[in-house]
Amino acid sequence: VRVREVLFFPSRVTCVEGLLAAAREDGGKGLRLAPCLCSLPHEESELSRLLARLLSARRSLELCIFAFSCPQLSCAILLLQRRGVRVRVVTDADYMAVKGSQIGILRKAGIQVRHDQESGYMHHKFAIIDKRLLLTGSLNWTTQAIQHNRENVMIVEDAKYVKLFLEEFERLWEDYNPV
Amino acid sequence: VRVREVLFFPSRVTCVEGLLAAAREDGGKGLRLAPCLCSLPHEESELSRLLARLLSARRSLELCIFAFSCPQLSCAILLLQRRGVRVRVVTDADYMAVKGSQIGILRKAGIQVRHDQESGYMHHKFAIIDKRLLLTGSLNWTTQAIQHNRENVMIVEDAKYVKLFLEEFERLWEDYNPV
Ligand SMILES: [Zn+2]
Ligand SMILES: [Zn+2]
Secondary structure (H helix, E strand, O other), X not given: OXXXXXXXXXXXXXXXXHHHHHHHXXXXXXXXXXXXXXXXOOOOOHHHHHHHHHHOOOOEEEEEEOOEOOHHHHHHHHHHHHOOOEEEEEEOHHHHOOOOOOHHHHHHOOOEEEEOOOXXXXXXXXXXXXXXXXXXXXOOEOHHHHHHXXXXXXXXXXXXXXXXXXXXXXXXXXXXXXX | OOOEEEEEEOOOOOOOHHHHXXXXXXXXXXXXXXOOOOOOOOOOOHHHHHHHHHHOOOOEEEEEEOOEOOHHHHHHHHHHHHHOOEXXXXXXXXXXOOOOXXXXXXXXXXXXXXXXXXXXXXXXXXXXXXXXXXXXXXXXXXXXXXXXXXXXXXXXXXXXXXXXXXXXXXXXXXXXXXX
16 A cells, blocks of 8 residues: 655654664664663654654655754664665755754765755755655754644655656756766 | 656746736627736746746635735636636734735635734645645745845646645644634
């Protein structure tokens, strides 16, 4: 059955360290992780469900995001890159310069990032996982939006929509080629 | 066949007066309209396709939009209201106060509008037509976004997604009830 799901934000604030730690230890099968002792609830939330979808990537991630400052989502992207997933990021030049943006951190880790060079905003907020699953909606990847705003992220497993968004990604990737 | 389509912006700037005039004359079947003499191209564009979808509403429109300043889209909503379509609008209190917002105009025409009363933004950008067709994406309904930004609007005719977004609309409609 194809995934048809929508995450509605704001998300409760929950601990996602266990999720990230498990993804980090992906190689060490069966390794038992010590439980996290922090004071946040250790339950599912919209953020943990979004993270779990992202961490399911095995081959490729195309990310097209206007604003990116959420440290946990950044951590997930770095994990994917280390796991050998081909990660490409398109973002907006103006937001990139904002304090708290994670884009510099992704670049330092060797992730390919391209940004717009035009007056309008690169305002998309979508990700494509393994050329198979599309995450798209109103949500920028900021802690403010995740914890406080009314937002949506659709999760779409439909070849036609995936193809249309992939084509848009490739158009932007070429348009924003710095050479 | 179910509609599965994505509009990618920016849109070329085209004249949509013919589209709006034809919708205005909806009652006067077969009435021949004089061609528009303005200097803009009289062709299809992303904006005209978005307008045509909206103008297809016959019974109901739920609109949940962060920023709304585009006069042509506002004109379409007023036409729907006059045609007897039940229009309900949810929006963000902060953007409502911005110069150029169309929300005051909709209210003056008798359209029901509710807004958030919380610190986070009501950041959704979706519309549901006749409880059957969902339009959702990154696009705010502003001329800036339509003409200059990289944006997407998915057009989704899928009962499950429509149901999920309608439920979110009804949640907001109740949460933002002023009484
Ligand atoms: Zn914890
Ligand atoms: Zn014209």
